Amino acid sequence: MNDLEQSRQTLQETMNFMAALAAGIEPVIGRGACSMAYSAGRTLGAQFARHSQRTNDLETALAEVRNVLTENDCLWQFEAFHPSTRPSLITKGEDGSEEILLVFRDCMIRQSLFRYGHAQKGSLCYMMYGFFAGALEAIMGRRAELAIIHAGENACLKCLKVHA
Amino acid sequence: MLEIKIHDESCRGCELCVDVCPTDVLAFDKVAHKATIQNVGDCIACLSCAFICPSGAITHSNIHHVKNFYRDLDFCRRVERFL
Numbered sequence: 358m359n360d361l362e363q364s365r366q367t368l369q370e371t372m373n374f375m376a377a378l379a380a381g382i383e384p385v386i387g388r389g390a391c392s393m394a395y396s397a398g399r400t401l402g403a404q405f406a407r408h409s410q411r412t413n414d415l416e417t418a419l420a421e422v423r424n425v426l427t428e429n430d431c432l433w434q435f436e437a438f439h440p441s442t443r444p445s446l447i448t449k450g451e452d453g454s455e456e457i458l459l460v461f462r463d464c465m466i467r468q469s470l471f472r473y474g475h476a477q478k479g480s481l482c483y484m485m486y487g488f489f490a491g492a493l494e495a496i497m498g499r500r501a502e503l504a505i506i507h508a509g510e511n512a513c514l515k516c517l518k519v520h521a
Numbered sequence: 522m523l524e525i526k527i528h529d530e531s532c533r534g535c536e537l538c539v540d541v542c543p544t545d546v547l548a549f550d551k552v553a554h555k556a557t558i559q560n561v562g563d564c565i566a567c568l569s570c571a572f573i574c575p576s577g578a579i580t581h582s583n584i585h586h587v588k589n590f591y592r593d594l595d596f597c598r599r600v601e602r603f604l
C-alpha cells in the first residue's frame with residue numbers, strides 16, 4: 358500500500374470510528390452530547406483561527422474562515438445563500454446582530470454518517486458547527502451561532518448569527 | 522443554470538417534497554393534485570426532495586454533486602488505471 362492509500366485508509370477509518378462513536382454516545386448522554394461536541398469544536402476553531410486577520414466585516418470574516426479551513430485541509434466548502442424572500446444577503450437586527458444563510462456542500466461528516474446510516478444533526482454535525490462558530494468568533498471578536506435549518510443529502514442549509 | 526423537473530405522470534401527490542424543501546421551491550397544485558415548481562432560483566440543490574419522493578419523480582440538472590469520500594480501495598486501484 359503506498360502513502361496515499363495508507364493516509365486515505367487511515368482517514369476513512371478515523372471518520373468511521375468518529376461516526377460510530379457519536380452514534381453510540383448520543384443515546385447514552387442524550388442531547389447533551391451535541392452541546393459537548395459543539396463546545397469542543399468551538400475551542401478548536403478558535404485555536405485554528407488565532408493567527409487569522411481580525412475584521413468586523415462579516416463577508417471578510419467568512420473569507421478568513423474559508424482560509425482557515427483550507428489551511429487545515431478541511432474539505433468543508435460553503436457559500437453564502439441569498440434567498441428571494443430576504444431583501445439582502447446580510448440581515449441586520451435592531452440589536453446590532455447580523456444574520457446570513459450559508460449552504461454547505463462537500464462535507465466529510467455527512468459522508469461518514471451516511472456510510473452506516475447514522476442520522477444527521479447529531480453531535481458530529483454540532484462539532485463542525487462549533488468549529489465554524491469558534492473560528493468566526495476569534496476573527497470577529499463577537500459571539501457567533503450557527504443553527505442548522507436543514508440537513509440534506511447533497512447540501513445543508515445553516516443560519517449564521519453574529520451578535521453585536 | 523440549475524434546473525428541476527417533476528415528472529407529472531409519476532407524481533402521486535403525496536406532498537412530501539413540498540414539506541421537506543427548506544427554501545419553499547416547491548408548491549402543491551390542489552386542483553391537479555401534483556407538486557409544482559414555484560421558485561427554482563431558491564433551490565440549494567440539497568436533493569432532499571429527490572431522495573424523499575417515493576416515485577423518483579424529481580430530477581435536478583446542472584448541480585454540484587457532493588464528493589463521495591468513501592471508496593473501496595480495491596475499486597480505487599481499478600478506477601485509477603483509467604484516470
Ligand code: SF4
Nearest residue numbers: 532533535536538574
Ligand atoms: S414527493 Fe414525489 S410523488 Fe410526492 S408530491 Fe412530490 S413529486 Fe409528487
Ligand code: SF4
Nearest residue numbers: 542564565567568570
Ligand atoms: S433540492 Fe432541496 S432546495 Fe431544491 S427543491 Fe429540492 S428540497 Fe428544495
